[in-house]
Amino acid sequence: MPKLTITPRLEVSRRATLTVTLLAYVASPLVVLAVLAAAGKSPLVALDALYRGTIGTVPGFAESLVQATPLMLLAVGLVIAFKAKVWNIGAEGQQIFGSILVTWLVLSLKSPLPGFLFIPAALILSFIGGGLFAAVPALMRSRLGINEVITTIMMNYLAIDALNWLVRGPFQDKSIPGSYPESPIFPEQYSLPVIFRQSTVTVGIIISIVSCIAVYYFMFKTPLGYSIRAVGLNPSAARTSGILVDRVVNLAMILSGGLCGLGGGVYILGVGHELVPGQATGIGYTAVVVSLLGNVHPLGVIFASIFFGGLISGMSSVERALQIPETLALLSQGIIIVLILVIQVFAKYEIRRK
Numbered sequence: 001m002p003k004l005t006i007t008p009r010l011e012v013s014r015r016a017t018l019t020v021t022l023l024a025y026v027a028s029p030l031v032v033l034a035v036l037a038a039a040g041k042s043p044l045v046a047l048d049a050l051y052r053g054t055i056g057t058v059p060g061f062a063e064s065l066v067q068a069t070p071l072m073l074l075a076v077g078l079v080i081a082f083k084a085k086v087w088n089i090g091a092e093g094q095q096i097f098g099s100i101l102v103t104w105l106v107l108s109l110k111s112p113l114p115g116f117l118f119i120p121a122a123l124i125l126s127f128i129g130g131g132l133f134a135a136v137p138a139l140m141r142s143r144l145g146i147n148e149v150i151t152t153i154m155m156n157y158l159a160i161d162a163l164n165w166l167v168r169g170p171f172q173d174k175s176i177p178g179s180y181p182e183s184p185i186f187p188e189q190y191s192l193p194v195i196f197r198q199s200t201v202t203v204g205i206i207i208s209i210v211s212c213i214a215v216y217y218f219m220f221k222t223p224l225g226y227s228i229r230a231v232g233l234n235p236s237a238a239r240t241s242g243i244l245v246d247r248v249v250n251l252a253m254i255l256s257g258g259l260c261g262l263g264g265g266v267y268i269l270g271v272g273h274e275l276v277p278g279q280a281t282g283i284g285y286t287a288v289v290v291s292l293l294g295n296v297h298p299l300g301v302i303f304a305s306i307f308f309g310g311l312i313s314g315m316s317s318v319e320r321a322l323q324i325p326e327t328l329a330l331l332s333q334g335i336i337i338v339l340i341l342v343i344q345v346f347a348k349y350e351i352r353r354k
Contacts, residue, residue, distance in 0.1 A: 003353070005351070005352050005353075006349050006350070006351055007349065007350050007352065008348060008349055008350075009348055009349060009350055016347060017295055017347065020343050020344070020346070020347040021293065021295060021300075023343055024293060024339065024340045024343045024344075025307060027339055027343075028307075028311065028336045028339065028340070029047075029050060029311075029314075031332065031335050031336050031339055032046070032050065032311075032314075032315070032318070032332045032336070033046055033047060033050075035328070035331060035332045035335060036318070036322065036324070036328070036332070039324070039328055041322045041324060042322070045321060045322060046318050046321070046322060048321075049314070049317045049318040049320070049321035049322065050314040050315075050317065050318055051314075052317055053310075053313050053314035053315070053316060053317025053318065054310035054311075054313060054314040054317075055310065058199075059198075059199065060313060060314070060317065061310075062196055062199035062200070062201045063199075063200075063309075063313040063316075064306060064309045064310035064312075064313040064314075065201045065205050065306065065309065066199075066200050066201055066202075066205075066270075066271060066309070066313075067308075067309035067310075067312045067313050068205070068208070068305040068306045068308065068309025068310075069201075069202070069204040069205045069207075069208050069266060069267070069270065069309075070095065070204070070208075070263040070264070070266055070267040070271075070280060070283060071263075071283060071286060071287055071290055071305045071308060071309060072205075072208035072209070072211075072212060072263075072290075072301060072302060072305035072306075073207075073208050073211055073259050073260070073262050073263030073266060074091045074095060074259070074260045074263040074283060074284060074287035074290075075287040075288075075290040075291040075294060075301045075304065075305055076208075076211055076212045076215050076259055076291075076298050076301045077091065077094075077130075077255070077256045077257065077258070077259030077260040077262075077263070077287075078091055078256060078260070078287055078288060078291040079215065079219075079291050079294070079296050079297065079298055079301060080215060080219070080228065080252050080255050080256045080259070081252050081253055081256035082232075082291060082296050083219060083228055083229050083232045083252070083296065084228045084229075084231050084232045084248065084249055084252035084253075085231070085232040085235070086138075086141075086148055086249055086252055086253050086256070087148055087149045087152075088134065088137075088148065088152055088253060088256050088257070088260075089148075089149055089152045089153050089156075089284075089285075089288065090133070090134060090137060090151075090152030090153065090155045090156055090257070090260075090284070091256075091260040091263075091283075091284035091285075091287050091288070092156045092159070092160075092282070092283065092284025092285060093133060093152070093155045093156035093157075093158065093159030093160070093284070094130040094133050094134055094155075094159075094257040094260035094261050094264070094284070095130065095260050095261060095263045095264030095267065095279075095280060095283065095284060096156075096159040096160065096162075096163050096264060096279050096280075097129045097130060097132075097133040097159050097162075097261060097264070098125075098126030098127070098129045098130045098260070098261030098262060098263065098264030098265045099126070099163075099264040099265065099267065099268040099272070099275060099279050099280075100129070100159075100162065100163060100166060100275065101125050101126055101128075101129035101261075101265075102122045102125065102126050102264070102265050102268050102269065103166075103171055103183050103268065103274075103275040104171075105118075105121070105122055105125055106122075106183075106184075106186050106187075106190065107171060107183070107184070112187045112189065112190075114189065115189035115190060115191075118189070118190050119190065119192065119269060122190070122265055122269060123207075123262060123265045123266065123269070125265070126261045126262050126264055126265025126266075127258040127259070127261050127262040127265070128258065128261070129261045130257040130258045130259070130260045130261015130262060130263075130264065131254040131255065131257045131258035131261060132254075132257075133155065133159070133257055133261065134152075134253050134254055134256060134257020134258070134260070135250070135253070135254050135257070136151070136155060137151035137152045137155060137253070138249065138250045138253035138254060139250065141249070141253075142246040142249060142250055148253070156284065163275070163277065163279055164181070164277050166183075166275070167181040167182050167183060167275055167276060167277055168181040171183040171275055173185075173274075180276075181276075181277055182274055182275065182276045182277075183274045183275040183276075184274065185273055185274045186268075186269070186273045186274060190269060190273075191269060191270070191273060192204050192266065192269045192270040200270070200271065202266075202269075202270040204266040204267075204269075204270040207262075207266060208263075208266070208305070209302055211259060211262070212298045212299060212301055212302050213298070213299070215259075215298040216297075216298035216299050219298060224248075224251070227243050227248050228248055228251075228252050230243060231243060231245050231248050231249060231252075260284070260287075263283075263287075264279070264280070267279075267280050267283075286308065286337075289308070289337050289340055289341070290304045290305050290308050291304075292340065292341065292344050293307070293308065293340050311333065311336065312333070315329045315332060315333060316329070
């Protein structure tokens with residue numbers, strides 16, 4: 001009986017990479033329509049709703065940018081770690097920890113600060129918080145040899161449990177008796193400025209795009225970025241050439257976590273305006289897929305984030321237009337994620353029959 005073997009391709013051309021990426025972009029909406037047609041819904045109505053919820057209307061496109069904003073920061077943070085062949089699966093916990101520190105800063109101030117002072121301080125704090133949260137699994141890998149996939153996933157649950165405790169305890173809004181487990185709503189001056197009228201698109205999208213460009217310059221134009229990429233390509237050769245591999249890996253992980261924490265800060269100041277249970281649930285895992293769809297490249301992440309943000313916004317529009325349950329919309333998104341991963345596998349690996 002013939003056996004199948006999967007081997008990495010020795011070289012993946014830019015043309016092949018571009019082809020499979022475009023295939024993923026084109027196939028994704030078709031998958032959504034196929035799932036809805038199988039559920040007995042009209043594909044034409046779904047297509048119209050998907051179009052209106054993404055680029056067909058100004059509110060739809062604005063919501064796509066809102067959804068893309070934190071995704072972009074988390075995904076570009078993961079790019080740094082993935083380039084060093086460090087598998088940071090902890091973006092979820094890192095963005096939560098960034099949000100927690102922003103909330104702590106809000107509640108710690110006895111009198112409100114002007115927004116132009118508070119917002120930069122809060123965003124810097126969220127970056128530091130995400131970096132420190134990522135430093136724990138980084139050090140456990142370099143000092144103890146513990147696999148970072150396991151530790152970063154465990155840290156996600158630690159952040160979620162800490163969040164749930166804080167919003168039911170020290171951070172809970174005590175001004176309303178019997179209130180829900182949530183923090184007080186932030187003062188209005190602490191919100192990120194809106195850049196489009198009658199929308200919730202904030203300067204967060206500019207911060208995200210600038211961060212992607214900055215990461216591109218850092219990774220491809222600086223000696224430290226070169227060291228990170230060298231460690232990812234061949235750790236032994238990098239070590240032989242004098243690169244301190246463990247130190248570079250730790251730094252890559254900390255920078256990755258910092259950007260994920262910044263994503264949490266941008267989210268809570270731009271969209272959330274309070275800390276609640278389930279803070280941006282699932283965004284960290286979605287960011288892994290976005291980074292892959294962007295070919296693990298800082299600039300590719302910009303387009304992949306906007307595409308996936310549009311997909312999330314469009315599926316909400318489809319859900320309302322067709323009166324479908326949320327589970328069906330989530331199923332469509334899940335199938336798209338699997339499709340993207342499968343396409344990536346076929347692009348980078350060869351399947352041969354022995």
